[in-house]
Amino acid sequence: MVTIxxxxxxxxxxxxxATTSRVLSGNPATSADxxxxxxxxxxxxxxxxxxxxxxxxxxxxxxxGLLVPDVRNPFFADLAHTVEQAALVHGFVTLLGNAxxxxxxxxxxxxxxxxxxxxxxxxxPLGDGSGSIRxxxxxxxxxxxxxxxxxxxxxxxxxxxxDTGIREAVxxxxxxxxxxxxxxxxxxxxxxxxxxYASFVRAAGDRGLSLDPALIVFGDFQPESGSAAVRTLLxxxxxxxxxxxxxxxxxxxxxxxxxKLGLRIGTDVALVSFDDIDxxxxxxxxxxxxxxxxxxxxxxxxxxxxxxIDGGRPESVRxxxxxxxxASSATPVDPSRSR
Amino acid sequence: MVTIxxxxxxxxxxxxxATTSRVLSGNPATSADxxxxxxxxxxxxxxxxxxxxxxxxxxxxxxxGLLVPDVRNPFFADLAHTVEQAALVHGFVTLLGNAxxxxxxxxxxxxxxxxxxxxxxxxxPLGDGSGSIRxxxxxxxxxxxxxxxxxxxxxxxxxxxxDTGIREAVxxxxxxxxxxxxxxxxxxxxxxxxxxYASFVRAAGDRGLSLDPALIVFGDFQPESGSAAVRTLLxxxxxxxxxxxxxxxxxxxxxxxxxKLGLRIGTDVALVSFDDIDxxxxxxxxxxxxxxxxxxxxxxxxxxxxxxIDGGRPESVRxxxxxxxxASSATPVDPSRSR
DNA sequence: CATCAGCTTGGAAACGTTTCCACTTGACGC
DNA sequence: GCGTCAAGTGGAAACGTTTCCAAGCTGATG
Numbered sequence: 001m002v003t004i005x006x007x008x009x010x011x012x013x014x015x016x017x018a019t020t021s022r023v024l025s026g027n028p029a030t031s032a033d034x035x036x037x038x039x040x041x042x043x044x045x046x047x048x049x050x051x052x053x054x055x056x057x058x059x060x061x062x063x064x065g066l067l068v069p070d071v072r073n074p075f076f077a078d079l080a081h082t083v084e085q086a087a088l089v090h091g092f093v094t095l096l097g098n099a100x101x102x103x104x105x106x107x108x109x110x111x112x113x114x115x116x117x118x119x120x121x122x123x124x125p126l127g128d129g130s131g132s133i134r135x136x137x138x139x140x141x142x143x144x145x146x147x148x149x150x151x152x153x154x155x156x157x158x159x160x161x162x163d164t165g166i167r168e169a170v171x172x173x174x175x176x177x178x179x180x181x182x183x184x185x186x187x188x189x190x191x192x193x194x195x196x197y198a199s200f201v202r203a204a205g206d207r208g209l210s211l212d213p214a215l216i217v218f219g220d221f222q223p224e225s226g227s228a229a230v231r232t233l234l235x236x237x238x239x240x241x242x243x244x245x246x247x248x249x250x251x252x253x254x255x256x257x258x259x260k261l262g263l264r265i266g267t268d269v270a271l272v273s274f275d276d277i278d279x280x281x282x283x284x285x286x287x288x289x290x291x292x293x294x295x296x297x298x299x300x301x302x303x304x305x306x307x308x309i310d311g312g313r314p315e316s317v318r319x320x321x322x323x324x325x326x327a328s329s330a331t332p333v334d335p336s337r338s339r
Numbered sequence: 340m341v342t343i344x345x346x347x348x349x350x351x352x353x354x355x356x357a358t359t360s361r362v363l364s365g366n367p368a369t370s371a372d373x374x375x376x377x378x379x380x381x382x383x384x385x386x387x388x389x390x391x392x393x394x395x396x397x398x399x400x401x402x403x404g405l406l407v408p409d410v411r412n413p414f415f416a417d418l419a420h421t422v423e424q425a426a427l428v429h430g431f432v433t434l435l436g437n438a439x440x441x442x443x444x445x446x447x448x449x450x451x452x453x454x455x456x457x458x459x460x461x462x463x464p465l466g467d468g469s470g471s472i473r474x475x476x477x478x479x480x481x482x483x484x485x486x487x488x489x490x491x492x493x494x495x496x497x498x499x500x501x502d503t504g505i506r507e508a509v510x511x512x513x514x515x516x517x518x519x520x521x522x523x524x525x526x527x528x529x530x531x532x533x534x535x536y537a538s539f540v541r542a543a544g545d546r547g548l549s550l551d552p553a554l555i556v557f558g559d560f561q562p563e564s565g566s567a568a569v570r571t572l573l574x575x576x577x578x579x580x581x582x583x584x585x586x587x588x589x590x591x592x593x594x595x596x597x598x599k600l601g602l603r604i605g606t607d608v609a610l611v612s613f614d615d616i617d618x619x620x621x622x623x624x625x626x627x628x629x630x631x632x633x634x635x636x637x638x639x640x641x642x643x644x645x646x647x648i649d650g651g652r653p654e655s656v657r658x659x660x661x662x663x664x665x666a667s668s669a670t671p672v673d674p675s676r677s678r
Numbered sequence: 679c680a681t682c683a684g685c686t687t688g689g690a691a692a693c694g695t696t697t698c699c700a701c702t703t704g705a706c707g708c
Numbered sequence: 709g710c711g712t713c714a715a716g717t718g719g720a721a722a723c724g725t726t727t728c729c730a731a732g733c734t735g736a737t738g
Contacts, residue, residue: 002478005694016718021696031716046474051454052395053694056723061391071423071435077416084410084437088444093451096410096435098423105427112432115390135385139341223617255621278562282594284623344724355688360726370686392724395693 004047013041024049055117064305065113067097067106067123069148069190070221073249074277075294076124079146082298083122090306092119101221103127110136120305122146126190129153142308146301149191156308158300158317162192162274163199165290165321166244169272170203172288172323173242177333178270180210182233182240184226184250185218193221196246196274215240219250226253234261234269241333242270248277255283270329285327292321343386352380363388394456403644404452406436406445406462408487408529409560412588413616414633415463418485421637422461429645431458440560442466449475459644461485465529468492481647485640488530495647497639497656501531501613502538504629504660505583508611509542511627511662512581516672517609519549521572521579523565523589524557532560535585535613554579558589565592573600573608580672581609587616594622609668624666631660 010020015034022030023038041047055061066083068076084094095118097109103126110132113121120142125133129152136143137153145157173181183200186193197216205211217232219225226245230253233240245251251273258265265271266285273280276291300317307314349359354373362369362377380386394400405422407415423433434457436448442465449471452460459481464472468491475482476492484496512520522539525532536555543550556571558564565584569592572579584590590612597604604610605624612619615630639656646653 003694007694017695018697018718018720019716022717025696027697029716034716046477048450048453048474050395050456050694051451052391052400052456053723054696056389056391056395056694056725057696059723071410071416072413072420074411074413074416077410077413080435081411081437081439085439088447093436093448096419096437097432098420098435100420100424108427109432111387112390114387117389117391135387138385252617252621259621278591279618279621282591282598282618283621342724346724356725357688357690357727358686361687364726366727368686373686389724392693393726395695395724396726398693 004045006049008045009038009041009047012045013037059117061117061119062092063095063116063118064092065095065097065118065121067099067109067113067121069099069101069124069126071096071098073221073247075248075275078294079298082295083302086299086302090302099126101126103131107132114139114141120309122301122305124148125150128189142305144301144304144308146297147192151191156304156314156316158297158304158319160292160297160321161318162196162290162321165292165323166196166199167203168323169244169290170200170207170209172325173270173272173329174207174209176270176329176331178242180212180215180238180240182243183216184229184243184245184254185216186246187220188218190221193246200244219246221247221249223249223253226250227257230254230257234263240269242329243272245271245273248273248275248280251280251287255287266328267331270331272323272329276324281326288326288329289324290321291324292319343384345388347384348377348380348386351384352376398456400456400458401431402434402455402457403431404434404436404457404460406438406448406452406460408438408440408463408465410435410437412560412586414587414614417633418637421634422641425638425641429641438465440465442470446471453478453480459648461640461644463487464489481644483640483643483647485636486531490530495643495653495655497636497643497658499631499636499660500657501535501629501660504631504662505535505538506542507662508583508627508629509539509546509548511664512609512611512668513546513548515609515668515670517581519551519554519577519579521582522555523568523582523584523593524555525585526559527557529560532585539583558585560586560588562588562592565589566596569593569596573602579608581668582611584610584612587612587614587619590619590626594626605667606670609670611662611668615663620665627665627668628663629660630663631658
């Protein structure tokens, strides 16, 4: 591995290391002559400044860390994409970490981001406030929560207000005559899992729908738990006529399980999923979803993080969610099936 | 931002900086006493070594870069996930970059990875051999190609042999009576786009199927181009009775367009897509795919990169692809429609 | 008792930058 | 012609580590 340093550039350009550095970092205190000679030398040598050395001295890395719980979840893949693009505009490169829905891996990535001295961290956290997230806060590393939060950890956040969307969904299903709605919940160790669960219980209660505890199954935001939940729910002696699912991977599992049982969504059992993922609209029938804006979320998170980096203290933001009705939840309940 | 250095740790532990460093990097030349005192001090101060300084001195970052063309493509999201997990096992953290199918962003990320002095780079490249990829090779930075390659750039690679899968698909469709197969190709600026196109033409020719140039439409691996291709192909005076699509995002667009035309895949037009993406199996009818192993690809790429980092020169690997038949291509051609 | 090997240790140099400081130069106003 | 000033420059210190080197200590060996 050939290694070319600023000294080589300085020597070739016939100026000092200091001047070379100034030219390269855009310091105005340089002559046109020096600039052109340095640039020529850089081009000739294909010189790339060593980011480590630069960061070591200047304490700025121009990098931010983004930690998501699961890159394979299209919602987070999208989020990664928008955050990255937004960061790029401001000259930040994004280091993407995937916690794989596991606290130990989250901690490992956080430690790594701390060690790399990123300028800031955007994290969709899991777990409680223990572990490395404590260190982030303790060192006052600029950080914001995205999508999820952790109770007791006081960081600015941009989240979705699931309440509106879930209420709309419950009202919509109730209007179609559903009285027993099954809810496939996310893990209660995540803020989104807890919030959506609470929203559902509240909305169902307000509408006077059944709050039979058997209608609520807790999953882990992964496909397999969605399948398992469907098998449990539809095997009840009084099965639900509609299902509300707390995220799209579980919806994927749930739909697969429903198909395997020889049933059809929409007609046999209504279904509404959280997260407006593209392929959900391609299914037959297309799946109703609770949508929220990934693009806004990513952009705002970067904006907020920049504010924190610059010493500000931004207000947390809650983005709205809304129901998008499609055919998977358009059929009124067949009165012959209700009891 | 509070900043704690190895000096603070050394002072608290009552040993020298050198000893502290040795303890922290696992150098065996340390006493049990020193080890325990240093570890206590580290815990008390919540000390995190500065990765920049460490890398600057030791020229090892324990980081690898992974550059994919599009994180939102589930194939690459999966790939990112497997690479990351495989790398983690060997103590490497993965910096994931998303080129967004744009050469300028690819170059930008490559520059960044070079500047960060990652220990190695895994890249699914786009474009020709110009730009920053040249610098990677020129500096002899350990690197391997994954999924795609670039002609004229001599790096070890792990790719898919699309030929077998595409031939199986063409044979399968021909056996069902299809003589006019439409092919929605990937961009010819990528190696996978070119290879799959060549495989298709060869397989169709061998089977004596129509090679009408109107049956081949070039897309850009993104959904919109899939939709556009379907509109073009199905508007032909002699439209194809089957479609083969070179990646799943284009298949997504294609299927959406077919639905919008009021047609049904499987019965009105057969469809086979490259990439075994989970939701393709959930559609009605489920979509036949040409599958290849993402897990193997990621694992092998990391293995190969480790070999290169250790000074070796691994052989390139080509993984097989195979057809998975589902209902979207199970119906024989209706003789009344053929001419 | 001197010597030696084997541990363990600390001082200091090095990694490649940025930035502080001091210096030179030429232009300007008086 | 003199002091003042701004612009440009170079030397050297600093950033936080790792690692080389020399040296101290212990106990065993001859």
